[in-house]
Amino acid sequence: REDYALKWCEIKCQETYYHFKEGEQLLYQIPNNGVLTSKIGLLCCLREQERVMNTSSRNPNSKLLKMEEFFPESFRLDLKNERNAFFALCKDEQIWICKPSCSNQGRGIFLLKNPAAVNTLQAKFHRAEEYLLSKRVLYRAPQARIVQRYIQQPLLLEGKKFDVRSYLLIACTAPYVLFFAQGYVRLTCVNYDAASDDLTVHLTNQYMQKKNSLYSQLKDETIWxxxxxxxxxxxxxxxxxxxxxxxxxxVFTKRMKQIILQCFLAAKHKLDRKLGYFDLLGCDFLIDENFKVWLLEMNANPALHTNCEVLKDIIPAIVYESLDLVLEIFNKCLKGHRILPLETLCHFVLLYHEDDADLGQKQPLKLQSDLHKGQYMRPHTDSASLAKVLENSPKKPG
Known part of the structure; x- marks a missing residue:
């Protein structure tokens, strides 16, 4: 259907964007959000940002981090020179994790736990190259994958590996208005063992944990x-x-916000911008035993299931307030009003407002004391008030 006011599409298709009416409709998922949410897209943006930082005179007041401070060392396996650089480097017992660029839920992920496993992978690529040469195929890129240095000494909670899911809301792209929200902690069902061949020991997402035989009885313990x-x-x-x-x-929350903003700044010039596009991204962080914070990935269309008690409180609040903020900002843009202050801001925190942005300055809004403690507020806007927001708009969507 083309006659919508707001469309939340989990699966992107070209037709949805082709028929989109800028300034009249609201559409979830920026069409090319893969520059942030695919492994290769994010890696390329961060590398490009790093190159610019290294070649230009570094601003002493810059808040930008070096990649090595928050992003595990990574190589692209679809590029021969990077592939060869990785195989030349990987001669010790360091564990590496191999991930498809555009997959989620842990699909297609495997570990390279020793030089023998790396040699096997190298031989596989070599055979594929020889096969293409024998068939006189000019070129066909291997599947888009990255290989990343595995954090072998993660911080453990009650002996279990965990990561933290937080949220980046791109509430508007014209102008950019971004928000950060705390999410929740995801733990494995069983204790961590770096030598284990069981992927449910290494990958914390719920889709993977459901494959563990203990999940049904430990479900509510896997989310904090x-x-x-x-x-x-x-x-x-x-x-x-x-x-x-x-x-x-x-400290941890400040670091997450800093990393998320830096990733966005690395990609913002590549994102498609139209009034009405918005996005909610899931950002996954790992903490090592030295309390260093690592960004694992950013996810488009993050899981919004509420299959355990903690998620029943957190997810609806995230979704409702995302929609409240998107609608309020959209309506203000249409009327030419100032975006700030925001009436619907509760537990999200303003991360970036393009019209006020200055990398050397702190953003104007801070965590309120009760929200600073992680209190979640119930959704306060019902369908009638959402309709009222749209009704008051000079251009009625749909």
Whole structure:
């Protein structure tokens, strides 16, 4: 259908964007969001940003991090020179993780745990090249994959590996208005063992954990609220590691926001921009045993299922407030009103507002004290009030 006011499409298709009416309709998922959400897209954007940083005179006030400070060392396997560089480097017992560029839910991921496994992969590529030569095929790129240095010493919660899902809301692309929200912690069902061949030990996403025989009885234990995580870190690690109180809601949260904003800035000039495009991305972070924060990936169309008690509270609030903010900003843009302040801002935090942006300045909004503690507010806007927002618009969508 083309006569919509707002369309939330999980699967992107060309026709959806072809018929999109800018300034009249709202459409979920920026068409080329893969520059952020595919492994190769994100890697290329960050490398390009790094090259610019290295060739230009570095601004002493710049908040930009070096890639090595937050992104595991990575190589593209679809490019022969990078592939060869990886195979030349990988001669020790370091573990590497191989991921398809555009997949999710852990599909197609495998570990390279020793030089023998790397040699097997190298031989596979070599055979494929020889086959193409024998068939006189000029060129066919291998499947788009990256191989990434595996974080072998992750921080563990009760002996289990975990990562943190947070959210980036691109509420508007013309102008850019971005928000950050805390999400939740995802744990494995069983204790961590770097030597294990069981992928459910290494990959924390729910799709993968469902494959573990213990999942049905441990389901609610595989998702923690951020408050629970913060309390655990305060109790178990604060004194031994010399961490500040509430490290999760102070240092860690600040780092996540810094990394997410840097990734967006690396890609913003490549994203398609039309008034009405918006996006909600899932950002996954891993913390190692030294409390260094690593970005694992950014995901388009993040899982919004509510199959356990914690998610029943978190996910609806994320979705409702995302829509509230998108509608409020869209309506203000149509009327030519100032975007700030925002009436519908609750537990999201303003990350970037293009009209006010300055890399040397802090963004104007800060976490409110109650939200700083990770309190989630219930959705406060019902369907009637959403309709009212659209009704008041001078251009009625659809």
């Amino acid at each position: 609220r951020m408050e629970h995580f913060n309390s655990y870190v305060n109790e178990k690690f604060r004194k031994p590691k010399g961490l500040p109180k509430d490290w999760v809601f102070t």
